[in-house]
Amino acid sequence: MAAQDAAAMAPAGADPDYLPFHPAPSRPRFRPPAGAVDAHCHVFGPAALFPFAPERKYTPVDAPADQLFALRDHLGLSRNVIVQATCHGSDNSAMLAAIARSRGLARGVAVVSPTISDAELQRLHKGGVRGVRFNFLKRLVGDAPKDAYRDIAARLADLGWHIVVYFESAELDDLAPFLTSLPGTVVIDHMGRPDVSQGIKAKGFRAVQRLMDENERFWIKATCPERLTEAGPPYDDVVPFGKTLVERYPDRVIWGTDWPHPNMRSHMPDDGQLVDFIPRIAPTPELQKKLLVDNPMRLYWTEEVGA
Numbered sequence: 198m199a200a201q202d203a204a205a206m207a208p209a210g211a212d213p214d215y216l217p218f219h220p221a222p223s224r225p226r227f228r229p230p231a232g233a234v235d236a237h238c239h240v241f242g243p244a245a246l247f248p249f250a251p252e253r254k255y256t257p258v259d260a261p262a263d264q265l266f267a268l269r270d271h272l273g274l275s276r277n278v279i280v281q282a283t284c285h286g287s288d289n290s291a292m293l294a295a296i297a298r299s300r301g302l303a304r305g306v307a308v309v310s311p312t313i314s315d316a317e318l319q320r321l322h323k324g325g326v327r328g329v330r331f332n333f334l335k336r337l338v339g340d341a342p343k344d345a346y347r348d349i350a351a352r353l354a355d356l357g358w359h360i361v362v363y364f365e366s367a368e369l370d371d372l373a374p375f376l377t378s379l380p381g382t383v384v385i386d387h388m389g390r391p392d393v394s395q396g397i398k399a400k401g402f403r404a405v406q407r408l409m410d411e412n413e414r415f416w417i418k419a420t421c422p423e424r425l426t427e428a429g430p431p432y433d434d435v436v437p438f439g440k441t442l443v444e445r446y447p448d449r450v451i452w453g454t455d456w457p458h459p460n461m462r463s464h465m466p467d468d469g470q471l472v473d474f475i476p477r478i479a480p481t482p483e484l485q486k487k488l489l490v491d492n493p494m495r496l497y498w499t500e501e502v503g504a
């Protein structure tokens with residue numbers, strides 16, 4: 198769908214230039230292994246039930262849980278990890294409601310404030326949350342509140358949660374000391390957002406690999422070819438980046454759709470095509486099983502919800 202056609206469909210309430218998710222994704226040719234996890238996706242609203250946060254930087258189209266779960270089934274996936282997006286601030290209600298409807302097939306990554314009580318953290322844990330997300334993108338959060346992030350991080354050990362970090366690789370030189378000072382498992386979003394036009398030998402992507410090489414407790418998501426590409430679908434230019442990560446860190450890499458793809462400008466991806474990207478970055482059944490099943494299960498499903 199052309200970007201301008203999609204924008205014309207943005208319903209009232211969403212930003213006028215906001216692109217809605219693909220209305221009819223293709224069925225992928227690639228058959229994911231049994232139990233495959235979409236380890237990075239979101240739910241938005243519905244705003245009538247779960248209003249967006251006043252401090253948000255964008256207003257998306259509703260992307261409710263039922264649609265996420267229908268997409269999961271359509272793509273041949275089995276489970277979801279729902280990541281709290283900035284448009285819902287630190288009110289995790291929409292995500293928790295989605296997890297509760299998933300019959301144990303979803304887990305969550307929350308955004309929390311440093312003043313959150315222990316009881317509330319326990320409530321999130323019982324609701325299926327297994328990590329928190331620290332965002333460093335100015336366009337999404339303004340200046341990242343590092344002191345707050347540090348205070349939150351200190352609360353997570355007892356829960357066994359990990360930290361998901363979202364940054365641009367160009368920022369990594371500045372951020373690395375802070376990131377490596379965080380305790381426990383740290384999961385890097387969207388391949389560390391390399392500048393794909395520079396190629397895999399460029400400084401930013403090398404810095405991401407250095408961080409992974411020097412810190413066994415760092416994991417990475419081989420996600421978002423649609424955000425990183427310059428060439429557009431089927432994302433040939435992003436294949437070397439994803440493949441490098443999957444082959445170099447086979448036990449510390451996970452994959453996800455990033456549905457409903459907030460803030461896409463160039464185009465709205467066909468989620469079926471995103472699934473067909475998987476065998477190009479994970480060429481063997483062994484790598485596919487680690488990427489889609491073994492690794493995300495280890496991070497998110499070691500314990501039943503409610504335990």
Ligand code: 0GY
Nearest residue numbers: 281282283284337455459460
């Ligand atoms: C993503 C990427 C984006 C948005 C958010 O929390 C968010 O609002 O993560 C983005 O705009 O790059 O992971 O969905």
